[in-house]
Amino acid sequence: MSRCALKWAMVCACAAAGMLLADAPGKLAVWDGDQNAGGGGWAAPKADAITVAVTDDGGRKMQDKQLKALKFTTAVDAQTWTGFGWNWHGWWPEDVCDDVSGCKNLVLSMKIVYKAGKDPGALQVWLVSNPNPDKNAQHVTEKINPVDFCPNLVDGAWHEVVVPMSKLVNKDFVPAKAWEIDMGSWADHPQDFQVFIDYIGFDNR
Numbered sequence: 143m144s145r146c147a148l149k150w151a152m153v154c155a156c157a158a159a160g161m162l163l164a165d166a167p168g169k170l171a172v173w174d175g176d177q178n179a180g181g182g183g184w185a186a187p188k189a190d191a192i193t194v195a196v197t198d199d200g201g202r203k204m205q206d207k208q209l210k211a212l213k214f215t216t217a218v219d220a221q222t223w224t225g226f227g228w229n230w231h232g233w234w235p236e237d238v239c240d241d242v243s244g245c246k247n248l249v250l251s252m253k254i255v256y257k258a259g260k261d262p263g264a265l266q267v268w269l270v271s272n273p274n275p276d277k278n279a280q281h282v283t284e285k286i287n288p289v290d291f292c293p294n295l296v297d298g299a300w301h302e303v304v305v306p307m308s309k310l311v312n313k314d315f316v317p318a319k320a321w322e323i324d325m326g327s328w329a330d331h332p333q334d335f336q337v338f339i340d341y342i343g344f345d346n347r
């Protein structure tokens with residue numbers, strides 16, 4: 143059993159909705175919309191047209207089955223920050239989390255589409271660990287640009303983005319208490335795009 147799987151098997155105090163895939167030692171899927179479909183999200187800035195939702199509109203197809211995905215929709219003016227996040231536990235109960243401390247990589251299945259000339263600007267992705275019980279402390283990883291790990295990410299097709307945890311983990315984030323992923327984008331130009339995320343997981347490849 144890999145360390146990632148072993149760690150997972152040993153986690154008792156940290157109740158989790160994420161499932162270790164039986165056929166893939168060391169692979170931890172925390173959200174896929176289908177098998178592991180819990181959670182809740184946020185989107186910013188606050189506007190009716192800026193939303194985060196679980197949808198089967200735009201998700202991947204597998205053997206004729208339309209799979210569910212997260213869909214973040216945003217449209218903002220030039221020089222405006224926009225972003226969203228998904229807490230795969232829905233922020234409750236207050237001590238819930240997943241132990242990803244033995245995992246080497248964050249793995250995302252993503253698709254980004256945009257209106258002509260309104261592409262995402264400087265994308266950032268980061269993880270958040272459950273702050274309980276020290277709620278005043280920072281619990282956020284380093285922010286990485288997913289395009290650095292997948293140069294074709296904004297071409298409108300599905301991509302698997304593999305980010306080494308070593309690029310994310312810092313002194314603030316607690317890998318044993320992971321519970322949320324966030325993404326933001328800022329640009330000089332207007333932005334009008336959608337991010338689909340079909341899978342959020344961790345592995346040891």
Ligand SMILES: [Ca+2]
Pocket residue numbers: 174175176201209210211340341
């Ligand atoms: Ca899915």
